[in-house]
Amino acid sequence: MKRIFVSFLILFSFVYVDAQTKKIAFEQYKLDNGLNVILHKDNSTPIVAVSVLYHVGSKNEDPERTGFAHFFEHLMFEGSPNIRRGEYFKIIEGAGGQLNANTSFDRTFYYQVLPSNQLELGLYMESERMLHLKIDSIGVETQRKVVKEERKQSLDNRPYGTVGEKIFSNAYKVHPYRWVPIGSAQYIDQATLDEFIAFYKMYYVPQNATLSIAGDIDIAQTKELVKKYFGEIPKGAFEIVRPKEIEPAKTAEVRDIVYDNVQLPLVVQGYHIPAQGTPDYYALNLLTQLLSGGESARFQKEIKDKQQKALAVISMPFALEDPGLFIVYGLANMGVKPEDLESSFEAEIEKVKNELISEIEFQKLRNQIEGQFVARNSTVRGIAESLANYFVYFGDANLINTELQRYMKATKEDIKRVANKYLTKENRVVLYYLPKSAEKK
Amino acid sequence: MKKIFSFAINLFVVSAFCFSIYAQSPDRTKPPQLPPPSQLKLPAVQQFQLSNGLKVVLMEKHDVPLIQLNVVVKMGSVNDPENKVGLSNLTMDMLDEGAAGKSSLELADEIDFLGARITTNSSAHISGINLHTPLSKFDDALKIMSDIVLRPDFPQKELERKKKERLTSLMQMHDQPTAIASAAFNQLLFGKEHPYGRMTNENTIKGFAVDDLKNFYKKYFAANNAVVIAVGAIKKDDLKKKLESAFGKWQKGIVKETTVREAAQVSKRIIYLIDKPGAAQSVISIGRIGAARLTSDYNSIVVMNTLLGGSFTSRLNQNLREKHGYTYGASSRFAFRPVPGSFSASSSVQTEVTDKALIEFFNELNGIRESIPDEELNRAKNLVALSYPGNFQTVAEIAGQLEEFIQYNLPEKYFAGYVEKMLGVTGSDVNVAAKKYIVPDQIIIVVVGDKSKIEEGIKQLNLGEIINLSIEDTLGKVPKMEN
Numbered sequence: 061m062k063r064i065f066v067s068f069l070i071l072f073s074f075v076y077v078d079a080q081t082k083k084i085a086f087e088q089y090k091l092d093n094g095l096n097v098i099l100h101k102d103n104s105t106p107i108v109a110v111s112v113l114y115h116v117g118s119k120n121e122d123p124e125r126t127g128f129a130h131f132f133e134h135l136m137f138e139g140s141p142n143i144r145r146g147e148y149f150k151i152i153e154g155a156g157g158q159l160n161a162n163t164s165f166d167r168t169f170y171y172q173v174l175p176s177n178q179l180e181l182g183l184y185m186e187s188e189r190m191l192h193l194k195i196d197s198i199g200v201e202t203q204r205k206v207v208k209e210e211r212k213q214s215l216d217n218r219p220y221g222t223v224g225e226k227i228f229s230n231a232y233k234v235h236p237y238r239w240v241p242i243g244s245a246q247y248i249d250q251a252t253l254d255e256f257i258a259f260y261k262m263y264y265v266p267q268n269a270t271l272s273i274a275g276d277i278d279i280a281q282t283k284e285l286v287k288k289y290f291g292e293i294p295k296g297a298f299e300i301v302r303p304k305e306i307e308p309a310k311t312a313e314v315r316d317i318v319y320d321n322v323q324l325p326l327v328v329q330g331y332h333i334p335a336q337g338t339p340d341y342y343a344l345n346l347l348t349q350l351l352s353g354g355e356s357a358r359f360q361k362e363i364k365d366k367q368q369k370a371l372a373v374i375s376m377p378f379a380l381e382d383p384g385l386f387i388v389y390g391l392a393n394m395g396v397k398p399e400d401l402e403s404s405f406e407a408e409i410e411k412v413k414n415e416l417i418s419e420i421e422f423q424k425l426r427n428q429i430e431g432q433f434v435a436r437n438s439t440v441r442g443i444a445e446s447l448a449n450y451f452v453y454f455g456d457a458n459l460i461n462t463e464l465q466r467y468m469k470a471t472k473e474d475i476k477r478v479a480n481k482y483l484t485k486e487n488r489v490v491l492y493y494l495p496k497s498a499e500k501k
Numbered sequence: 502m503k504k505i506f507s508f509a510i511n512l513f514v515v516s517a518f519c520f521s522i523y524a525q526s527p528d529r530t531k532p533p534q535l536p537p538p539s540q541l542k543l544p545a546v547q548q549f550q551l552s553n554g555l556k557v558v559l560m561e562k563h564d565v566p567l568i569q570l571n572v573v574v575k576m577g578s579v580n581d582p583e584n585k586v587g588l589s590n591l592t593m594d595m596l597d598e599g600a601a602g603k604s605s606l607e608l609a610d611e612i613d614f615l616g617a618r619i620t621t622n623s624s625a626h627i628s629g630i631n632l633h634t635p636l637s638k639f640d641d642a643l644k645i646m647s648d649i650v651l652r653p654d655f656p657q658k659e660l661e662r663k664k665k666e667r668l669t670s671l672m673q674m675h676d677q678p679t680a681i682a683s684a685a686f687n688q689l690l691f692g693k694e695h696p697y698g699r700m701t702n703e704n705t706i707k708g709f710a711v712d713d714l715k716n717f718y719k720k721y722f723a724a725n726n727a728v729v730i731a732v733g734a735i736k737k738d739d740l741k742k743k744l745e746s747a748f749g750k751w752q753k754g755i756v757k758e759t760t761v762r763e764a765a766q767v768s769k770r771i772i773y774l775i776d777k778p779g780a781a782q783s784v785i786s787i788g789r790i791g792a793a794r795l796t797s798d799y800n801s802i803v804v805m806n807t808l809l810g811g812s813f814t815s816r817l818n819q820n821l822r823e824k825h826g827y828t829y830g831a832s833s834r835f836a837f838r839p840v841p842g843s844f845s846a847s848s849s850v851q852t853e854v855t856d857k858a859l860i861e862f863f864n865e866l867n868g869i870r871e872s873i874p875d876e877e878l879n880r881a882k883n884l885v886a887l888s889y890p891g892n893f894q895t896v897a898e899i900a901g902q903l904e905e906f907i908q909y910n911l912p913e914k915y916f917a918g919y920v921e922k923m924l925g926v927t928g929s930d931v932n933v934a935a936k937k938y939i940v941p942d943q944i945i946i947v948v949v950g951d952k953s954k955i956e957e958g959i960k961q962l963n964l965g966e967i968i969n970l971s972i973e974d975t976l977g978k979v980p981k982m983e984n
Contacts, residue, residue, distance in 0.1 A: 082564070082565050082566070104564055105541065105890050105891070105893060105894055106538060106539035106540065106541060106890050107890050107891050107894075142529050142530055142531070146819070146823060149813045149814045150814045150880060151532050153812055153813060153814050153880055153883075153884045154879065154880035154883055154884070155532075155535075155883060155887070156538070156883045156884055156886065156887020156888045157884075157887075157888065158884075158888055158891070159813075173888075173891055175538040175539075175887045175888070175890070176538070176539060177535050177536050177537065177538045177539060178535055178538075180533045180535055181532055181533055181535060184527070184529070184532055184533055185532070188529065191529075201826070202823060202824070202825075202826045203826070204826070205825075205826025205827070205851070206822055206823075206826050206828070206829055207829075208851075209782065209826070209827070209828050209829040209849070209850070209851055210829035212781045212782045212829075212849070212851075213782060213828075213829045213830075213849045214829075216781040216782075217678055217780060217781035217782045217784075217849065218677070219673065219676045219677060276539070288527050289527055292526055321676050321779065322673075322676055323672045323673055323675060323676055323979065324669065324672070324673060353613070354609065354612075354613040355605075355606075355609035355612075355613065356606060356609035356610040356612070356613040356614075357613075360609075361606055361609075365605065365606060365662065368662055368665065371666055371669050371670070393665065393666075393669055394665070394668065394669050394672060394980075420614075423614070424610070424613055424614045427613075427614055427615065427616040428613055428616045429616075430616055430635075431615070431616020431617060431618075431634075431635055431638075432616070434565075434566060434567060434616075434635045435567060435633065435635075438565060438567075438894060438895040438896070439894045439895060440894065
């Protein structure tokens with residue numbers, strides 16, 4: 061059960077970032093070709109994370125080529141003139157390293173975690189595919205099949221698996237967030253080799269990338285190695301295209317029903333909210349903590365424990381570069397009608413809109429958020445990713461140390477205000493997932 | 502083993518010279534050759550006892566102001582009474598739903614207010630209550646933890662809620678092909694009566710009463726049947742004093758050592774086909790009885806399985822995903838337990854190629870029994886050995902490692918010697934392990950998928966007898982709820 065929700069979270073929340081009380085010291089600079097470099101030294105464990113964030117995600121895609129950025133992520137493991145197809149993983153695993161990548165709406169992130177003596181190998185491997193990726197038709201054909209199975213495994217063969225896709229496609233009509241990173245299989249089949257090459261030349265260039273390294277390193281030596289491997293990569297020749305679409309303000313509620321292979325109804329609401337990093341975004345984060353952060357949160361207490369209407373209830377503001385969604389969802393208990401569950405959401409949301417929360421409850425939220433900051437950034441990979449995210453999205457990697465203050469600026473009044481401003485009927489999409497058996501009635 | 506090291510040392514000398522004379526353009530024709538890895542240096546494992554005999558294992562880690570404290574109780578699903586399968590899990594789940602007179606919500610309020618986290622868990626042989634807290638909140642959090650461990654109330658009202666949740670989860674499993682496959686695999690491999698194979702059902706869940714939980718708790722929660730594992734920014738003397746006041750009054754008890762009978766090995770090849778009409782993929786699980794955690798073959802098995810299906814570049818994943826594109830991923834694993842658990846190889850594959858995927862599975866299960874090329878062997882060994890330090894980054898991860906260390910009474914130098922031991926595994930060790938544990942003629946195959954589309958193809962393979970099962974054969978009927 062829990063697994064469904066966890067995977068739902070994983071599907072979308074690539075950018076759940078926080079900081080800690082242990083200060084993360086780092087150095088940051090730019091190479092002549094525009095590559096951003098961030099280095100953090102932590103010698104406590106003999107491992108190092110080498111990561112590259114390319115500032116390209118599904119929102120940069122052509123609507124006729126959805127899923128392209130994610131598909132391209134797969135192709136990035138295909139090799140280079142010096143690394144034959146199939147060798148990329150072998151070389152790194154053979155050195156005791158682990159590697160993977162993922163694609164979100166806003167960016168694509170590649171990482172390797174290596175024994176620290178293999179830092180140079182990590183730089184070699186990442187620089188090879190930034191300098192001269194090699195794609196052949198065998199690789200493309202194989203990955204087409206793999207990605208289709210990825211979609212089935214993550215979405216189609218999993219109850220409620222398509223919920224993210226449905227909520228975003230209903231919530232957005234103009235902005236490219238209207239499709240999700242996994243995209244449509246049909247477009248992947250249509251894409252040609254020339255299109256892949258054009259995409260690579262536009263987005264996989266030094267000035268659109270951030271190389272973030274964290275772990276057991278020597279800063280001076282690492283700088284030399286970075287220069288050695290990345291210095292010779294030419295700057296991209298094109299001006300990078302970013303989406304300019306602005307989703308118009310909503311004026312009427314959107315409702316939809318999905319009949320799926322499920323036993324229990326799922327109720328999902330999505331409210332339009334401002335982009336991550338804005339003051340209201342932080343207030344919305346406190347609001348989500350109030351509603352569903354932990355077993356003592358309001359949704360859990362009222363809807364799960366007292367009314368026993370749901371097996372699980374969650375709210376979460378989706379952290380996105382452009383204005384995103386505040387998502388509320390609940391899995392109805394057996395015999396509970398979705399309308400009943402939805403009205404319980406409503407009642408809790410109304411309460412926040414009308415009554416200022418108590419000082420003690422407010423303090424609890426702040427303590428919880430502080431506690432999360434202490435615990436975050438305990439792995440080198442997490443630190444490398446957070447530093448890159450903060451830099452790319454906010455232009456300030458030091459937010460890894462200071463973002464907590466932004467959360468702490470939000471007041472009780474702010475929580476009430478943002479609930480009134482954003483959690484309104486006309487500003488939302490509501491989706492019911494119902495058993496297929498209900499369709500015939 | 503030695504040869505690898507001296508080779509690596511030579512490289513170190515060479516690259517040390519190169520370092521100062523970097524050419525402007527690097528040699529990109531091959532990956533750089535690098536010096537040997539640094540050793541993982543862990544703080545000492547400190548062990549002591551409280552006045553009541555409660556064992557404590559501590560690893561001090563002072564770089565982050567956090568503490569992870571796991572109370573591990575030697576009890577798990579193997580201790581479930583015959584007609585009460587799921588009791589250990591439910592008992593653990595209920596511990597933090599009311600304790601020392603405080604309600605579930607009051608406890609949750611107190612923990613959340615501290616910004617700490619207390620969770621409970623249970624597995625086949627051990628169960629635990631885990632605290633993760635900022636150092637500054639440790640004292641307050643420990644008091645709550647002590648209430649949860651020593652003074653649970655098991656309130657009726659909360660039990661009813663949990664039972665309802667469990668019935669709902671059971672109902673939902675009927676729609677989850679991977680969950681169906683995994684439940685069926687264990688039942689069919691170990692038998693519906695065996696502690697590793699059995700599963701709870703609607704009637705059992707409905708029958709759980711508060712007294713069942715209280716009696717079960719009393720039987721297993723004793724100071725001499727538990728261990729406290731602590732990792733974090735705290736000194737031994739300080740921790741000892743604090744634990745003494747939190748757990749010093751925990752009574753000892755008489756707890757019998759649990760013995761689990763070894764399940765019979767699979768004697769022939771059988772295919773179990775579970776129909777899931779309209780399934781978007783076929784979920785395949787192939788396996789047999791594996792090995793016990795303390796087998797002398799452990800290191801060989803770990804390396805062998807890494808090669809077969811335990812890594813991205815493993816044979817199963819390379820074949821089914823990278824060569825044929827049948828799946829997003831294929832893998833294999835050994836579930837190591839006090840007595841042999843399962844070996845399983847699994848994947849979710851495209852419905853249309855279910856039969857072809859099975860052929861490739863068997864190609865690899867047979868192939869792993871042949872001698873292994875050095876290059877491939879070294880890659881697997883390096884991955885297992887050299888990625889090992891990555892398991893010791895967070896306080897929670899380290900506590901997890903210590904749990905295994907305690908559960909199996911591993912030697913004191915276990916962590917320090919791990920890398921060398923794994924690098925010492927030879928090709929012949931791997932070959933012996935493969936032949937002993939991977940026997941493709943004596944294996945069960947579970948497929949959950951759309952029978953109308955896959956049955957004919959599977960029949961043509963002539964792998965063995967095909968037994969058709971329904972989802973209900975595995976999970977029982979979809980539970981009914983009275984409202």
